[in-house]
Amino acid sequence: MISSSVTATATASDAATAAPERRATRPRADALRNRERIVTAAREMFVEFGPDVPLDEVARRAGVGNATLYRNFPDRPALVHEVVLSVMRRITARVEEASAAEADPFAALVRFAHAAADERIGALCPILSGAVEKDHPDLIAEGHRLETSVQGLFERAQAAGGLRADVGVGDLLVVLSQLTRPLPGTGCPDFDRFVHRHLQLLMDGFAAPARSGLPGSPATLEDLRTVS
Missing domain, CATH: 1.10.10.60 (Homeodomain-like)
Known part of the structure; x- marks a missing residue:
């Protein structure tokens, strides 16, 4: 007991x-x-x-x-790694938010493009090029989730007839990357004003029906991986 x-x-x-x-x-x-x-x-x-x-x-x-x-x-690599993961998650969330807010897939694509521009994704390209372990399982998984989300939205916009047929999702990502890559330390004070204006001009060029033919072939996600 x-x-x-x-x-x-x-x-x-x-x-x-x-x-x-x-x-x-x-x-x-x-x-x-x-x-x-x-x-x-x-x-x-x-x-x-x-x-x-x-x-x-x-x-x-x-x-x-x-x-x-x-x-x-x-250390710095640990912080950079987390920042890149955070931005990937935020951009994926922007796809989901745009899809929920807009019934028309092309309108959702345009909404997503402007939201992604606000994330300044182009500024992360130099970081991704050498400051992180690109083969890390977390980055691969989050990158796949992001690519799948953007590709799905892109394909829905094309299937609905609002997005011209001779473009690929890589074309959109190149546009976003180029427009949101200010030189480090030399930020333009009117960045927000001009980037959205120029982005909208470019998104109008993505709309169907196409006003002209495009040289070359559509840029794909695989093309971007090859370049990087």
Whole structure:
């Protein structure tokens, strides 16, 4: 009887000890907010100044201490990796939001293009070219999800007759990349005003019926992978 009581007491004590340990492994809400602030600040500063911006400046813009930044991201590659993942997720979300907001697939494609431009995806191309491990499983999985979403929206717009037949999704991504790639540290103060104006002119060129024939063949996602 005494033995059973001791065993029960020990079991209860072990459970009580284990519970705080399990709770301690869960990130606190403020820790998650700090991490998100760091990623947001890094994304903004990478766009403005390139991926070599001092991490102390990233921490300052995020409103956290250096120790908090390095606790979340021990080195620059870890932070760049998370920024690229974040942007991929955000752009995929823009596809879903545009599709839900617009009944017409071509209108949804145009809406997505403007939303993607706001993410300044072209500014990430130099980062992707050498600052991250492009073969990382997380990046491959998120990239596949993004490509599938954009390709699906593109194909729906063509099937509905609103998007000309002689273009490929790669053509759209090249347009977005070129229009949203300001030189690091030399941002145009009227960027937002001009990029959306010029993007709309280009999106009008994607609409069916086509006003003229295009030289060459449509750019595909595979073409872009070959170039990169």
